[in-house]
Amino acid sequence: MTDAQAAVVQASGIVKVFGAHRALDQVDFDLRAGEVHALLGENGAGKSTLIKILTGAYQPDGGTVRLSGVEVAFRDPLQAQGAGIGTVYQEVNLLPNRSVAENLFLGRQPTRFGLVRRREIVARAQELLAAYGLDIDVTAELSDYSVAVQQIVAIARAVELSGKVLVLDEPTASLDRNEVDRLFDVVRTLKSRGLGIVFITHFLDQVFEVADRVTILRNGRKIATHTLSEVTTTDVVRLMLGKDVAFDHHPTGLGGAARGAARVSFTGVGRAGSVAPFTLAVHEGEVVGVAGLLGSGRTEMARLMFGVDAPETGTITVNGVPVQIRNPVQAVAAGFGFCPEDRKLDGIFGDLSVRENIIIALQAKLGWFRALNPEEQIELAGRFAEALDIRAASHDMPVKFLSGGNQQKVILARWLAIDPTFLILDEPTRGIDVGAHAEIVRTINRLREEGLALLVISSELDEVVAYSNRVVVMRERALVAELSGDEVAPETIVQAIAGTRDGPGTPPSAPPPANGTGAAA
Numbered sequence: 001m002t003d004a005q006a007a008v009v010q011a012s013g014i015v016k017v018f019g020a021h022r023a024l025d026q027v028d029f030d031l032r033a034g035e036v037h038a039l040l041g042e043n044g045a046g047k048s049t050l051i052k053i054l055t056g057a058y059q060p061d062g063g064t065v066r067l068s069g070v071e072v073a074f075r076d077p078l079q080a081q082g083a084g085i086g087t088v089y090q091e092v093n094l095l096p097n098r099s100v101a102e103n104l105f106l107g108r109q110p111t112r113f114g115l116v117r118r119r120e121i122v123a124r125a126q127e128l129l130a131a132y133g134l135d136i137d138v139t140a141e142l143s144d145y146s147v148a149v150q151q152i153v154a155i156a157r158a159v160e161l162s163g164k165v166l167v168l169d170e171p172t173a174s175l176d177r178n179e180v181d182r183l184f185d186v187v188r189t190l191k192s193r194g195l196g197i198v199f200i201t202h203f204l205d206q207v208f209e210v211a212d213r214v215t216i217l218r219n220g221r222k223i224a225t226h227t228l229s230e231v232t233t234t235d236v237v238r239l240m241l242g243k244d245v246a247f248d249h250h251p252t253g254l255g256g257a258a259r260g261a262a263r264v265s266f267t268g269v270g271r272a273g274s275v276a277p278f279t280l281a282v283h284e285g286e287v288v289g290v291a292g293l294l295g296s297g298r299t300e301m302a303r304l305m306f307g308v309d310a311p312e313t314g315t316i317t318v319n320g321v322p323v324q325i326r327n328p329v330q331a332v333a334a335g336f337g338f339c340p341e342d343r344k345l346d347g348i349f350g351d352l353s354v355r356e357n358i359i360i361a362l363q364a365k366l367g368w369f370r371a372l373n374p375e376e377q378i379e380l381a382g383r384f385a386e387a388l389d390i391r392a393a394s395h396d397m398p399v400k401f402l403s404g405g406n407q408q409k410v411i412l413a414r415w416l417a418i419d420p421t422f423l424i425l426d427e428p429t430r431g432i433d434v435g436a437h438a439e440i441v442r443t444i445n446r447l448r449e450e451g452l453a454l455l456v457i458s459s460e461l462d463e464v465v466a467y468s469n470r471v472v473v474m475r476e477r478a479l480v481a482e483l484s485g486d487e488v489a490p491e492t493i494v495q496a497i498a499g500t501r502d503g504p505g506t507p508p509s510a511p512p513p514a515n516g517t518g519a520a521a
Contacts, residue, residue: 008033008068008164008196009054009085015062016049023049025220026063031165031196036187038199038207041217042240042294042459047200050217051167054198055087056080068164086158090170092150094157096143101125103142104157132156132186148179152186159190166190167198172206173295174273184210202295203476204233204498216240233498240293241461241494262320263453264422266305269314274300277313278479280472282422282453287444289468290457291493297477298457299341302424305455306338307331318421332365337415339408341426341457347411350400354392355381357399357410362417384413389439408440423447426457441467461490473497
């Protein structure tokens, strides 16, 4: 190994445990001087935990970390920064109401006789940013500049404070293509100076554009490290999603099922910075699966459909009639239900009872002048608890004391109680036990057979294939492919996610920039 390739950071056998959960299990990772090393993985893979250990926010329960060959044990991020490791996050962690120069030298201002030497700060700030290709007024407030400029200022500060290692955590999530190019120019400059850079992102095309190597984590374990010239995008997607995915054809034959009437149609619906305009109809008795990597725009699409985020473009029709959905109240009035990805944060009302959680959407739809009486509430909760096999000691117990699977069933029961026209399920089986998982999948199939229109988002490809009539694929916050018939198979979905598939189900146009700026005004 040459000096240019020497490992500036080497983590060996890293273990981190939170209660009964093993967040990292014997993970190895190394970063060389003068390289960009991408760290990839889906939600819960362990990326954030590993970075927090490398930067001193967490201490490992096992394993060692070496910096330039010397074993280190950082007690906090400040000590890691002093040793040479700087971090820049997606949300710039600076002071927007202070000047650019003040942010660059915050906590280390040059002084004389106890007074801050402001002219020197301004001059040094201009000189420092010139090395990054920035010619801006450093006396202006940081908030006066774009997110891209703020990111470069944050990088310049981090490099000045550290100087050996730079961790970039989702730095391009809010940038358009031109801003990404500008940031990558800075990254390449720092790389040429011998800095080791860890790059975390959900955009695979950017990984192949700027990184030298990639390490993939899954479920707290290191799956592989590869030089990017040795692998394809499809290889990386497979490693992220799991080699245990069975690449078989559609097992249920649903792909060829006849569709009923279009229950809901979204035409050119989009929002700048969220999702590029998309067109999609979901029919009576149909499940449309949504696949894509984390950060691809899956959840953002669901939020637009349900009015959590108001669409800026497009039209929505329900049973052929145009409707306006700019907030969840209008969505519920239109017959929409939405089971969100994070059930604890966005789904359940933890301190309310099981019964109250089940009836709350129906009560809101009826209005408070038509309050459900206690007998109606008990009957409704009992009926859906039995239908979905919700296991609770009492329907009057707080829902927060139920298991994750039973909480998910309660949220599902809430929306089924309003007799919905269209039901959106975002990761309905994530984090629940095997029995509850199977019950949710059976419920999805039963609801489809009963004529409900469903849109189901899932990271589990075998699961998506098992219950979907069609599958749409999201990439870079755009709907890039629609698969049906024999195309509904894990192998084809992986190819569409990776962008290596061509065919009749793939839209001819390329996806827009990562921030959705291709959306119509």
